[in-house]
Amino acid sequence: xxxxxxxxxIFCKIAAGEIPCTKVFEDDQILAFRxxxxxxxxxxxxxxxxxxxxxxxxxxxxxxxxxxIQLKIAEIAKxxxxxxxxxxxxxxxxxGGGQSVFHxxxxxxxxxxMKWPPG
Ligand code: 5GP
Ligand code: ZN
Numbered sequence: 001x002x003x004x005x006x007x008x009x010i011f012c013k014i015a016a017g018e019i020p021c022t023k024v025f026e027d028d029q030i031l032a033f034r035x036x037x038x039x040x041x042x043x044x045x046x047x048x049x050x051x052x053x054x055x056x057x058x059x060x061x062x063x064x065x066x067x068x069i070q071l072k073i074a075e076i077a078k079x080x081x082x083x084x085x086x087x088x089x090x091x092x093x094x095x096g097g098g099q100s101v102f103h104x105x106x107x108x109x110x111x112x113x114m115k116w117p118p119g
Pocket of ligand 2: 006009011012013050051052102
């Protein structure tokens with residue numbers, strides 16, 4: 001799977017601007033946009049522009065990028081006024097982990113109480 005069908009990767013296409021999205025944040029390394037099928041009042045996906053299949057395929061080379069993503073997620077949550085009531089950050093890894101798009105992404109979910117454990 002690693003380094004697989006990057007050409008046909010939907011999130012690579014979104015990062016390249018070839019498929020439209022509702023952008024929430026962008027810098028040179030990452031893009032945040034609203035999920036097409038939101039599972040909560042606020043549901044934002046945060047992706048690295050670099051294609052990585054999933055967290056399982058991240059390498060030490062991605063150390064700074066992953067730290068950057070997490071800190072930006074917290075900033076995005078703050079800008080969406082989520083910290084007051086709490087929010088959730090999730091990355092699904094592999095089919096068994098519920099991943100359906102094989103380009104690393106983090107779900108930022110908020111605006112409603114979150115249940116634990118997720119199914
Ligand atoms: P996963 O199941 O891989 O953790 O999450 C993939 C997420 O991507 C799903 O929540 C799905 O709704 C979202 N998604 C799939 N295709 C698109 C798309 O073309 N645009 C946007 N904005 N979200 C998408
Ligand atoms: Zn990709």
